[in-house]
Amino acid sequence: MNDLLHNLLRCPVTRSKLRLKAISRSLKNYNETEEDIVTEGILFADEDWFYPIINGIPRLIVESFIDYEDFFLKHLPDYRERRKKLFQKYEPLIDLVCEKNRRTKKSFSLEWQLFDYDKDKTWNEKSAGLLDRFLIETNESKDSLKTKLIFDAGCGNGLLNQKIAEQGTVILGMDFSKSIERAYLHNKERTALFIQGDVQFPPVIFEEFDIVHSSGVLICTNNTELSFSCISPCVKPGGKLSVWLYAPRKDFIHNMFNFLRRFTSKLPIQIQYYIYLITLFPISFIIKRLKGNKQNAREIMVTILDWFSPEFRWEHSTQEATSWFHKRQFNAIQITTSDIFGFNIIGTRNDIGINNTFRK
DSSP states (O other): OOOOHHHHBBOOOOOOOOEEEEEEEEEEOOOSSSEEEEEEEEEEEESEEEEEETOOOOSSSTTTHTTHHHHHHHOOHHHHHHHHHHHHHHHHHHHHHHHHHHHHHHHHHHHHHHHTTTTOOOOBHHHHHHHHHHHHHTTTTHHHHOOOOEESSOOTTTHHHHHHHHTTTTEEEEETTTHHHHHHHHOOTTTTTEEEETTTTBBOTTTTTEEEESOOGGGGSOOOHHHHHHHHHGGGEEEEEEEEOOOOOOOOHHHHHHHHHHHTTTTOHHHHHHHHHHHHHHHHHHOOOOOOTOHHHHHHHHHHHHHHHSSOOOOOHHHHHHHHHHHHTEEEEEEEEESEEEEEEEEEEETTTTTTOOOO
């Protein structure tokens, strides 16, 4: 973590700034430079909450004090007392996030663990294609990106973030699971920043980002509109919010698969993997080859897992999504892309802003 990233972060619960206690530092290599970063450290909120920095990545999910207990036992002498205090004051909240996040973290960790950065495409696109699609979805150009500060709420493998950063843009990529570690490890761009975080508790400054983008992520939470409402305050007045969502389809196979995943998604993730490998993978492989689709085996399995393994997979109409923007004072709302699976929709925040409602 560097100073640029530190200044963008907030406690996801109290919204306070975070005080840094650095434990170790190192040099991280980028394409043409080296930068001194905090490799290990602890971020303290004004009261109660604390979060680890591990392998250069701030871990800013609410339950991080549980997930990374071994780290805190080693580096925080009064960890047990702090943990006890958090449970005494916030036990209902902690129980809620642990329950809602448990299966989702495992699902997406496995999905991106399969991805090969040297050989695989992301959703049938090479890195350059990811950037082109992003520009169309957000109605931007390479030149217009150069002055923007972007928050990618659900960055997956992080390759899009690198391509955006190549344009001279500062982009903060956030993902929920430990897949963020591979995104950070493979990153070669100094202005591509990465954190672990939850879209329902965004650990970033409000009203700061020119563009907030979330592609295929909100629909994998327990409530899509709730998640939408949680990231929308991150957009600055006059800034842009862009989300990609699944759309309902009147297709028998599609709806049959959605019915089946209600049951299979409840199984342990490793069991799901082998069930899909034995049943769905051979069929998908043959059909894709007959259609001329040259996805390799790993890419096909990532696609299958992305559909079947998440606990939640909601579908929404364009009218429904448009209403979310209107209710939160966005204008210039438009559908920028659409295909058989879903659509991307953008809106511009009213210049009045939200300072009377939220704290930065």
